[in-house]
Amino acid sequence: MAKQRYHRLSDHSLPFWTLILLHGLAVAAGVASALYIESHGHGVTGMNNQIVWGLPHVFAVFLIVAASGALNVASVSSVFHRLVYKPFARLSGVLAIALLIGGLAILVLDLGRPERVFLTLFHRNLTSIFAWNIYLYGGFVALVAGYLYAMMDRRLSNDPRATAVFGWAAFIWRLILTTGTGSIFGFLIARDAVSGAIMAPIFIASSLLYGLAFTVLVLLTMSIETSDILCTKELIGKFRGLLALFAATTLALTLIAHLTKLYAAPTVAVELFLLRDGGIYPIVFWIGQIGLGLLAPLLLLAVMKSEASNVAELAGASILFLFGGLAQMYVVIIGAQAWPLNIFPGFEASSSFGDGAVATYAPTAPEFFLGISGVSIAMLIAALAFRLLPVIPQILANEAKA
Numbered sequence: 001m002a003k004q005r006y007h008r009l010s011d012h013s014l015p016f017w018t019l020i021l022l023h024g025l026a027v028a029a030g031v032a033s034a035l036y037i038e039s040h041g042h043g044v045t046g047m048n049n050q051i052v053w054g055l056p057h058v059f060a061v062f063l064i065v066a067a068s069g070a071l072n073v074a075s076v077s078s079v080f081h082r083l084v085y086k087p088f089a090r091l092s093g094v095l096a097i098a099l100l101i102g103g104l105a106i107l108v109l110d111l112g113r114p115e116r117v118f119l120t121l122f123h124r125n126l127t128s129i130f131a132w133n134i135y136l137y138g139g140f141v142a143l144v145a146g147y148l149y150a151m152m153d154r155r156l157s158n159d160p161r162a163t164a165v166f167g168w169a170a171f172i173w174r175l176i177l178t179t180g181t182g183s184i185f186g187f188l189i190a191r192d193a194v195s196g197a198i199m200a201p202i203f204i205a206s207s208l209l210y211g212l213a214f215t216v217l218v219l220l221t222m223s224i225e226t227s228d229i230l231c232t233k234e235l236i237g238k239f240r241g242l243l244a245l246f247a248a249t250t251l252a253l254t255l256i257a258h259l260t261k262l263y264a265a266p267t268v269a270v271e272l273f274l275l276r277d278g279g280i281y282p283i284v285f286w287i288g289q290i291g292l293g294l295l296a297p298l299l300l301l302a303v304m305k306s307e308a309s310n311v312a313e314l315a316g317a318s319i320l321f322l323f324g325g326l327a328q329m330y331v332v333i334i335g336a337q338a339w340p341l342n343i344f345p346g347f348e349a350s351s352s353f354g355d356g357a358v359a360t361y362a363p364t365a366p367e368f369f370l371g372i373s374g375v376s377i378a379m380l381i382a383a384l385a386f387r388l389l390p391v392i393p394q395i396l397a398n399e400a401k402a
Contacts (some may be wrong), residue, residue: 004087006152006390009225009383016225020383023376032371034109034364045367050359051337056110057372058329062210063103063378064137064181065203066325068174069211069246071096071144076175077165078147084234087393088219093148094385095218095378096211098142102378104137109370129184136177143170152390154296178207185332190343192270193336200261202253208253209246210325212239215317220384221316222392236314244301251294254328270339271357274331281335284327293324334361 012020037044047054069213073092108114125131142367147166156162182203185194216239258275261267274281297317304313338359343349386392 004049006090006336007392007394008388008390009222009386009392010075013225016297019221020380023379023383026376027373027380027395029369030106030371032374033369033373037110037365039238044364046364047367048359048361049353050341053333053337054361055330055334055367056106056371056374057361058326058333059374060103060106060110060282061181061333062325062329063099063106063374066210066214066322067096067206067207068140068178068181069097069205069207069209070099071170071174072208072211072212072242072256073215074147075167075171075399078163084238090148090151090214090389090391091219091222092215093144093151093170094389095215096143098378098381098385099211099214100137100140101381102316102374104139105377106371106374109236109373119263129180129187133177133180133184133185136173136180140170140177141171142175148389148391151379153290158367166287173242175204178204186334187335190341191339192261192267192342193274194332196257196260196286198253198257202250202257205246205249205253206323206325206328209243209250209321212246213325216314216318217322220311223311226392233347236311240301240304243314243321243387244298247294247298247301251290251298254289273339274335275278278335278338278358281331281338282305285331285335287329288327291325292320293327294321297321299323337361 045054071092073085074089074096076082077089101314110118111117143166147163150162150166161253179200182200186196186199187189190197212221258271261271262275274285297320300313300317300320304310338361340356340358347354
């Protein structure tokens with residue numbers, strides 16, 4: 001078997017430079033929005049004393065979750081020995097790091113005092129799930145970077161044990177990372193809409209779906225840019241099957257979570273709020289997350305054929321899955337905060353501020369630009385890595401026809 005060859009992205013087309021320019025403008029708008037929010041305070045956003053995580057957090061958590069799943073292609077090749085995915089393991093690792101940095105950049109810019117993020121390194125509170133995630137995120141970047149080094153180093157790449165060790169470590173770590181991210185919401189006992197252990201498996205399934213969708217879109221973009229047939233007929237069929245599997249799993253777990261809360265008397269009210277009576281939230285859930293984000297792309301995958309000529313349907317399904325992911329995070333993050341807190345379950349509590357009132361939230365333009373800038377930061381990091389590192393596989397003509 002011939003050794004796989006890789007190359008850097010050297011020649012750039014006009015559409016590629018157009019994408020780079022658009023992403024650069026989005027990053028500039030995001031930085032300007034962060035400075036505007038920092039100088040005027042969070043009062044210029046739609047956030048308030050009840051909804052403290054706004055639209056930027058929707059984008060941030062979405063990207064962090066997708067980062068874990070983006071490593072799936074590399075994990076499948078190294079851990080489960082599926083050689084058809086091996087040529088794309090490097091690209092998968094680069095994209096995973098880029099998406100995580102993009103998501104974390106939003107959170108840092110939204111702090112108002114970004115330099116204070118370093119306080120978490122010196123003042124640790126291990127009773128907080130947020131403190132755990134600081135180490136999980138840093139560890140993920142370090143492990144994936146080591147994984148990429150093992151794959152690209154001439155000496156280590158010839159030793160299958162080296163890539164296997166890093167592959168297994170990154171695989172286990174990303175499961176722990178996504179579990180920790182889901183547990184941020186599952187451990188919020190006062191938030192009736194999300195509290196529960198099922199949030200962790202929902203986030204794991206969602207990460208596999210959204211990470212693979214990002215990988216497919218980047219891979220198709222690189223195919224156009226390099227004029228290589230990176231997505232063979234066999235690979236398109238496998239991507240189609242994996243996307244359908246992950247989407248069906250996400251849909252099933254989501255329905256189980258909502259049915260469970262509908263069955264339990266203490267959470268019936270909040271479920272009716274999210275699914276029927278909550279104004280914008282049922283619309284985002286049923287139309288955005290379930291309809292356009294899961295059922296429509298599943299139908300598109302069901303009718304498409306496993307042929308290289310059907311990449312448009314695969315790309316369309318991937319875009320819809322990502323749109324559904326943003327809708328999911330909006331319901332999970334914003335919808336859960338809009339419902340009144342249940343700080344003391346089983347007791348009545350009263351104060352002079354907002355007891356029992358549903359919070360209102362309307363995202364503003366600075367929040368949107370700050371959120372979308374995280375996606376652009378991730379894509380620019382990925383493009384820079386493709387330009388500097390040999391991560392794009394060279395597919396031979398006979399392989400492309402297979």
